[in-house]
Amino acid sequence: MTITRAECVALDASDPLKHLRDEFSLPDGTIYLVGNSLGAPPKAAVAAVTRTVEEEWGGRLVGGWNASGWYDLPLTTGDRIAPLIGVGPGQVAVGESTSIAIVKAVTAALSLRPGRRVIVSDRANFPTDHYMVQGLVKALDGYEIRDIAGLGDLAGVLADDVACVLMSEVDYRTGARHDTAEVTAAVQAAGALMIWDLCHSAGAFQVDMSVADFAIGCTYKYLNAGPGSPAYIYVHPRHQAGAEHMLTGWHGHAEPFAFEPGFRPAEGIRRFTVSTPHVLSYAPLNASLDIWERVDLAELRAKSVALTSLFIELVEEFCAPYDLALLSPRDPERRGSQVSFRHPDGYPVMRALIDRGVHGDFRAPDVLRFGFAPLYIRHVDVYDAAVALAEVLREEHWRDERYRRRLAVT
Amino acid sequence: MTITRAECVALDASDPLKHLRDEFSLPDGTIYLVGNSLGAPPKAAVAAVTRTVEEEWGGRLVGGWNASGWYDLPLTTGDRIAPLIGVGPGQVAVGESTSIAIVKAVTAALSLRPGRRVIVSDRANFPTDHYMVQGLVKALDGYEIRDIAGLGDLAGVLADDVACVLMSEVDYRTGARHDTAEVTAAVQAAGALMIWDLCHSAGAFQVDMSVADFAIGCTYKYLNAGPGSPAYIYVHPRHQAGAEHMLTGWHGHAEPFAFEPGFRPAEGIRRFTVSTPHVLSYAPLNASLDIWERVDLAELRAKSVALTSLFIELVEEFCAPYDLALLSPRDPERRGSQVSFRHPDGYPVMRALIDRGVHGDFRAPDVLRFGFAPLYIRHVDVYDAAVALAEVLREEHWRDERYRRRLAVT
Numbered sequence: 001m002t003i004t005r006a007e008c009v010a011l012d013a014s015d016p017l018k019h020l021r022d023e024f025s026l027p028d029g030t031i032y033l034v035g036n037s038l039g040a041p042p043k044a045a046v047a048a049v050t051r052t053v054e055e056e057w058g059g060r061l062v063g064g065w066n067a068s069g070w071y072d073l074p075l076t077t078g079d080r081i082a083p084l085i086g087v088g089p090g091q092v093a094v095g096e097s098t099s100i101a102i103v104k105a106v107t108a109a110l111s112l113r114p115g116r117r118v119i120v121s122d123r124a125n126f127p128t129d130h131y132m133v134q135g136l137v138k139a140l141d142g143y144e145i146r147d148i149a150g151l152g153d154l155a156g157v158l159a160d161d162v163a164c165v166l167m168s169e170v171d172y173r174t175g176a177r178h179d180t181a182e183v184t185a186a187v188q189a190a191g192a193l194m195i196w197d198l199c200h201s202a203g204a205f206q207v208d209m210s211v212a213d214f215a216i217g218c219t220y221k222y223l224n225a226g227p228g229s230p231a232y233i234y235v236h237p238r239h240q241a242g243a244e245h246m247l248t249g250w251h252g253h254a255e256p257f258a259f260e261p262g263f264r265p266a267e268g269i270r271r272f273t274v275s276t277p278h279v280l281s282y283a284p285l286n287a288s289l290d291i292w293e294r295v296d297l298a299e300l301r302a303k304s305v306a307l308t309s310l311f312i313e314l315v316e317e318f319c320a321p322y323d324l325a326l327l328s329p330r331d332p333e334r335r336g337s338q339v340s341f342r343h344p345d346g347y348p349v350m351r352a353l354i355d356r357g358v359h360g361d362f363r364a365p366d367v368l369r370f371g372f373a374p375l376y377i378r379h380v381d382v383y384d385a386a387v388a389l390a391e392v393l394r395e396e397h398w399r400d401e402r403y404r405r406r407l408a409v410t
Numbered sequence: 411m412t413i414t415r416a417e418c419v420a421l422d423a424s425d426p427l428k429h430l431r432d433e434f435s436l437p438d439g440t441i442y443l444v445g446n447s448l449g450a451p452p453k454a455a456v457a458a459v460t461r462t463v464e465e466e467w468g469g470r471l472v473g474g475w476n477a478s479g480w481y482d483l484p485l486t487t488g489d490r491i492a493p494l495i496g497v498g499p500g501q502v503a504v505g506e507s508t509s510i511a512i513v514k515a516v517t518a519a520l521s522l523r524p525g526r527r528v529i530v531s532d533r534a535n536f537p538t539d540h541y542m543v544q545g546l547v548k549a550l551d552g553y554e555i556r557d558i559a560g561l562g563d564l565a566g567v568l569a570d571d572v573a574c575v576l577m578s579e580v581d582y583r584t585g586a587r588h589d590t591a592e593v594t595a596a597v598q599a600a601g602a603l604m605i606w607d608l609c610h611s612a613g614a615f616q617v618d619m620s621v622a623d624f625a626i627g628c629t630y631k632y633l634n635a636g637p638g639s640p641a642y643i644y645v646h647p648r649h650q651a652g653a654e655h656m657l658t659g660w661h662g663h664a665e666p667f668a669f670e671p672g673f674r675p676a677e678g679i680r681r682f683t684v685s686t687p688h689v690l691s692y693a694p695l696n697a698s699l700d701i702w703e704r705v706d707l708a709e710l711r712a713k714s715v716a717l718t719s720l721f722i723e724l725v726e727e728f729c730a731p732y733d734l735a736l737l738s739p740r741d742p743e744r745r746g747s748q749v750s751f752r753h754p755d756g757y758p759v760m761r762a763l764i765d766r767g768v769h770g771d772f773r774a775p776d777v778l779r780f781g782f783a784p785l786y787i788r789h790v791d792v793y794d795a796a797v798a799l800a801e802v803l804r805e806e807h808w809r810d811e812r813y814r815r816r817l818a819v820t
Contacts, residue, residue, distance in 0.1 A: 025468040038472040046463045049690065053456045057636055058435040061769065062448040065819035070637055072818075099659035099685035100510060107549055123671060128660035128685060131673040135658030139517055141551035147671075220686070226467055227480055227689035248545030249509035250538035257820045259774050261533060261557075263541040275509035275538060276630070278688050279637035280459065359471065364669050408482075409475035410667045 002313055008379035016299050021376045023291050031358045031381045036338050036371025039224030045284035052283040073282045074273045080289040081232055086208035091234055093272040098231045101216035102132045104272055108243035109164035109193040116163035120146045124171045158190035165192055170200035173367050175328040175338035184212050204337035206297035209234050222373055225285035233272050240268050249274035303374040304337040307382050311339050314386035322393040338371045348403035358388040362410050412723055418789035426709050433701050434786045441768045441791045446748050446781025449634030455694035462693040483692045484683045490699040491642050496618035501644055503682040508641045511626035512542045514682055518653035519574035519603040526573035530556045534581045568600035575602055580610035583777050585738040585748035594622050614747035616707035619644050635695035643682050650678050659684035713784040714747040717792050721749050724796035732803040748781045758813035768798045772820050
């Protein structure tokens with residue numbers, strides 16, 4: 001056997017991030033490998049939200065806009081996300097959802113490349129990225145989408161009609177990770193603008209967007225800000241004065257309280273805000289960012305590589321006789337903080353595994369996903385998860401009829 | 411004197427809605443006449459949010475999407491708003507902000523009137539309504555905005571090139587209220603579609619959207635759901651199958667978890683949802699809707715008329731010597747639940763008044779706004795507010811230099 005459970009316990013004891021697990025609320029008996037879909041709550045989240053409701057909203061009422069800093073929340077919170085994606089202050093605005101942020105980023109990019117009519121979108125992006133671009137292209141006149149099936153196709157489509165390229169740093173299905181510097185350089189060399197989707201990378205490892213044109217991402221996965229917490233957009237400073245996105249709401253106005261008849265964009269990143277921020281949702285996000293401020297991102301990455309590599313090794317050893325095939329890259333350099341396997345009966349296998357306390361998730365048609373949030377996942381969790389998966393496959397628990405019934409959300 | 415303070419106390423004692431004030435958290439010593447901007451918190455809001463964070467998110471983690479009904483929140487919550495705007499179940503979807511809802515409503519309307527290229531927008535709308543339409547028209551090709559300055563101009567612009575008309579039922583500055591049935595009929599007779607902004611009407615009185623084509627509104631004013639709580643969109647059933655808005659995110663897809671490459675709209679109102687709902691923000695909204703379920707809207711309206719009429723009467727009596735001019739309609743039938751006065755030094759007057767515990771707000775250039783949320787405002791509050799306003803004007807408290815310094819949010 002490669003490694004024993006006791007050795008995993010020893011590795012956890014010397015983990016430099018081990019004290020951070022205590023900052024999160026995790027139900028007993030659950031091994032939670034879905035932090036890449038919805039992060040676990042920081043324990044401080046309840047107090048943060050309670051304070052926002054009782055002291056800020058209840059205590060100051062509408063005065064909270066000034067006295068509690070609500071008005072600037074999209075920017076002050078954005079500045080706290082910035083280090084996680086390798087950029088500086090004044091470059092990130094929080095708000096709305098990833099889907100809405102895509103509209104901002106793509107239309108801003110189109111405004112900067114007026115002669116170019118093509119948006120390149122990778123089929124490996126999460127579907128909503130495509131859907132939003134499809135809605136946009138249908139509404140706007142004279143634009144077209146050029147789909148690619150992965151990085152290999154990119155060079156072939158980078159003609160001088162391409163305005164922008166939308167790709168994900170980490171593939172949500174496979175966990176494969178792109179070299180963003182290399183891809184960004186190729187896109188920019190062709191005169192196009194690069195938009196990165198960071199949903200599966202920010203908080204999984206140190207991201208570096210310093211040369212990218214735009215980036216968007218959510219905060220409810222590795223950033224642990226809660227279901228439906230607001231998204232963010234990064235805009236490189238060189239584009240902030242010139243880019244005009246189409247969602248020109250009053251919070252992006254140069255003088256929102258002048259109530260002028262015409263829209264006039266604010267200077268800087270503020271023009272990428274749209275409307276009243278979802279104040280309550282910022283409370284757990286800022287509670288989570290309090291934790292992130294204490295995280296050494298090199299240690300985070302080292303632990304993530306250790307956990308994902310160990311999981312691959314153990315599953316391939318324990319589950320060798322069964323129909324599992326590794327979908328994620330074997331090279332840790334090419335991997336995010338997620339490991340995916342394919343199994344022809346992936347859906348019931350995952351449900352049977354969840355019933356035994358090991359939570360991963362399933363993506364059609366046959367992908368079992370396991371996310372390893374290094375802030376709260378331990379080596380021993382990896383070991384126990386691999387053992388449980390092997391048992392589900394060996395004992396064929398997943399053949400139970402009840403695991404085949406589809407839930408609304410899979 | 412028209413009425414005494416003691417008589418106001420007696421009116422409150424016989425108010426059929428008086429028990430509802432106890433459901434809200436209001437700071438001592440504050441007369442809160444800004445419920446038309448940000449409603450007061452329901453006392454149940456903290457417990458509701460805590461439950462969502464601890465039990466739903468913390469207890470079920472990603473399982474909350476199924477087990478806690480998160481996935482359907484935009485529709486289940488929409489069904490609870492529906493009675494307040496006079497429509498039925500399956501016609502309202504909650505999500506995002508009013509600004510984003512405007513993009514959905516307008517692009518849906520344009521999809522239903524393909525030959526028509528004009529969007530009529532009333533300058534009396536809140537500015538973000540214009541700004542969003544301006545952003546849209548700039549991005550789309552071949553459309554134009556036709557501004558009107560109030561209802562009087564509408565008949566003159568209703569040519570056969572008008573696709574849709576966007577107006578507010580209640581004017582955010584003056585509190586003036588339109589006859590929605592009459593306006594809707596005129597717009598529809600011209601072959602155009604009517605979109606109502608209900609931000610200042612839903613929760614102020616019984617709204618009736620049953621013949622309108624679309625409506626949008628926020629939930630943080632009279633609906634008391636908290637700063638930046640999600641907005642809603644109403645779509646008449648006759649349009650739900652045909653209308654295609656441009657914000658085609660995965661939650662509006664017919665099969666969001668099939669991860670198909672192309673967008674295919676869901677049936678019914680679900681196609682007007684975009685992406686992951688801001689789950690935490692739904693908790694206070696549903697806590698507020700628990701209160702609204704117990705409200706007789708005829709009693710609500712009667713109290714609103716009584717409060718606003720009394721305020722006009724008392725202010726005009728107590729403040730007769732000063733530079734106040736009534737901006738709101740004198741006829742209660744033509745008024746929402748708000749009273750506005752103009753004063754050349756409106757900004758410092760309002761700040762001095764707030765310093766004395768009476769909270770209204772200011773809108774450029776010279777408007778003092780007072781909102782009367784009938785669920786928690788009493789006759790005695792109206793009396794005391796009028797007395798305080800008279801004192802600020804009589805003693806010229808507002809001339810103090812500190813009241814002239816502008817706050818970030820006014």
